Amino acid sequence: MKANAPLAKAEMRRVMAGLCLAMLLSALDQTIVVTALPTIGLELGDFVASPWIVTSYLIASTIVTPLYGKLADIHGGRIMLLIGISIFIAGSLACALAPSMILLACARALQGLGGGGLISLAQTIVADLVTPLERGRYQTYFGAVFVTSSVGGPVLGGLFAHYLHWSLIFWINLPLGALAFLIVNAALRKLPTRRHPHRLDLLGAALLAAASGLLALSFGRHGGQGGSTFMLLAASGGFWALFAWRLRSAEEPFIPLSILQNAIARNASLCSAFGLGAFIGLSVVMPVYFEGALGLSADRSGVALIPMMVGTVVGATVSGRMMPHVSHYKFPAVTGLAFAMGAALYLCWRGETLSLLALDALLTLFSLGVGAMLPVCTVSVQNAVDLRHLGSATAVMQFVRQIGCALIVALLGALVTGTGPNPGAGAVGPGALPNFGATFQLVFAVIALCAAMSLAFLVRMEEKPLRGRPIP
Numbered sequence: 350m351k352a353n354a355p356l357a358k359a360e361m362r363r364v365m366a367g368l369c370l371a372m373l374l375s376a377l378d379q380t381i382v383v384t385a386l387p388t389i390g391l392e393l394g395d396f397v398a399s400p401w402i403v404t405s406y407l408i409a410s411t412i413v414t415p416l417y418g419k420l421a422d423i424h425g426g427r428i429m430l431l432i433g434i435s436i437f438i439a440g441s442l443a444c445a446l447a448p449s450m451i452l453l454a455c456a457r458a459l460q461g462l463g464g465g466g467l468i469s470l471a472q473t474i475v476a477d478l479v480t481p482l483e484r485g486r487y488q489t490y491f492g493a494v495f496v497t498s499s500v501g502g503p504v505l506g507g508l509f510a511h512y513l514h515w516s517l518i519f520w521i522n523l524p525l526g527a528l529a530f531l532i533v534n535a536a537l538r539k540l541p542t543r544r545h546p547h548r549l550d551l552l553g554a555a556l557l558a559a560a561s562g563l564l565a566l567s568f569g570r571h572g573g574q575g576g577s578t579f580m581l582l583a584a585s586g587g588f589w590a591l592f593a594w595r596l597r598s599a600e601e602p603f604i605p606l607s608i609l610q611n612a613i614a615r616n617a618s619l620c621s622a623f624g625l626g627a628f629i630g631l632s633v634v635m636p637v638y639f640e641g642a643l644g645l646s647a648d649r650s651g652v653a654l655i656p657m658m659v660g661t662v663v664g665a666t667v668s669g670r671m672m673p674h675v676s677h678y679k680f681p682a683v684t685g686l687a688f689a690m691g692a693a694l695y696l697c698w699r700g701e702t703l704s705l706l707a708l709d710a711l712l713t714l715f716s717l718g719v720g721a722m723l724p725v726c727t728v729s730v731q732n733a734v735d736l737r738h739l740g741s742a743t744a745v746m747q748f749v750r751q752i753g754c755a756l757i758v759a760l761l762g763a764l765v766t767g768t769g770p771n772p773g774a775g776a777v778g779p780g781a782l783p784n785f786g787a788t789f790q791l792v793f794a795v796i797a798l799c800a801a802m803s804l805a806f807l808v809r810m811e812e813k814p815l816r817g818r819p820i821p
């Protein structure tokens with residue numbers, strides 16, 4: 350298909366409806382589970398392992414994201430999106446039926462193998478249809494998806510866990526997934542497909558999967574301590590070295606060297622990895638804080654997360670809408686990340702003394718800054734690469750984001766569960782977690798550092814004129 354081919358408004362709306370519903374599957378599953386983590390961990394008798402419900406999904410989705418991008422460049426986005434939805438549905442069914450924490454973590458990994466491509470493939474398909482100058486405003490559509498998942502996810506997760514049963518968190522994906530499959534297929538099958546005659550480097554893909562999987566796994570073990578962790582890190586380093594060798598020696602490497610050598614793509618990917626990783630990490634551990642320090646129930650904890658979730662969407666929507674209209678389109682994101690870093694530093698300094706209202710205000714300020722950065726990074730990467738590598742570049746950016754999220758979530762989860770309650774306890778309540786204040790002071794310090802790193806990489810990123818805009 351010719352890139353950026355114009356579509357009628359009605360046809361574009363149908364396409365966006367299908368893509369947004371597919372993205373909703375992945376977005377909803379990242380937020381709906383967080384408020385239920387303490388309940389799931391206690392019911393299955395393994396609170397300490399509960400962060401693996403999130404981490405196993407992130408690791409699996411991270412491993413397959415570049416593969417989805419490469420296959421989309423070769424075979425087209427529609428077929429790969431349908432494959433991802435199908436695997437995601439199968440994983441959701443396995444999660445709903447899981448009788449133990451180990452099997453639930455494995456089922457979440459299967460779910461991640463399907464969900465790993467949904468967001469990047471949707472972004473790639475949109476990038477095929479509109480110019481970089483126009484893409485920022487489509488963050489409104491994607492923003493609606495994240496509003497739905499961000500507001501509805503934590504509340505639904507808390508309600509299901511508190512009043513019904515946590516397995517409904519995964520059962521709900523079955524009808525949503527079937528509907529997404531039907532709409533995506535109907536909306537995209539009549540459109541011409543963009544294909545490029547790439548070769549798939551299977552050895553390179555396997556080396557990258559092993560390297561990234563072992564790296565994320567090592568950070569999820571006992572807070573990064575112990576001999577087994579160092580063995581995993583050493584093995585991961587070996588596979589990264591082999592992958593680097595393969596990039597230099599392969600006739601057509603799994604990740605095009607032009608993407609890795611592109612400074613804009615590097616800086617944007619690292620910026621979004623630190624920023625989004627900090628946000629996802631906070632969304633995972635804050636329910637433990639709400640329930641353990643403030644004594645909130647699971648459903649009230651979900652309500653308390655809503656301002657933070659909405660802040661990200663508002664920031665992304667405003668920043669994306671501004672991009673076509675300002676020459677220095679990085680400015681809203683740079684300003685937002687500076688405020689996000691300040692909010693995290695204040696939480697580290699005075700977090701224990703804050704009321705729930707003040708705490709939510711600072712979390713919302715943090716999420717506004719992170720949200721403002723996301724569309725700027727995505728559009729900048731797509732604007733900086735050749736069209737024939739669009740799928741791979743978008744997937745590489747999503748890969749870096751996800752591996753950053755997996756590492757940061759694993760690190761924060763290890764910090765929090767290292768002071769976790771007795772798994773045999775009936776609930777997570779005030780005083781159940783020893784050294785709680787010191788633990789979360791360290792958590793907020795890590796978040797502040799991540800925000801600072803995100804800001805530094807964004808400042809370093811070149812502000813290249815967007816294609817579709819006349820150069821002044």
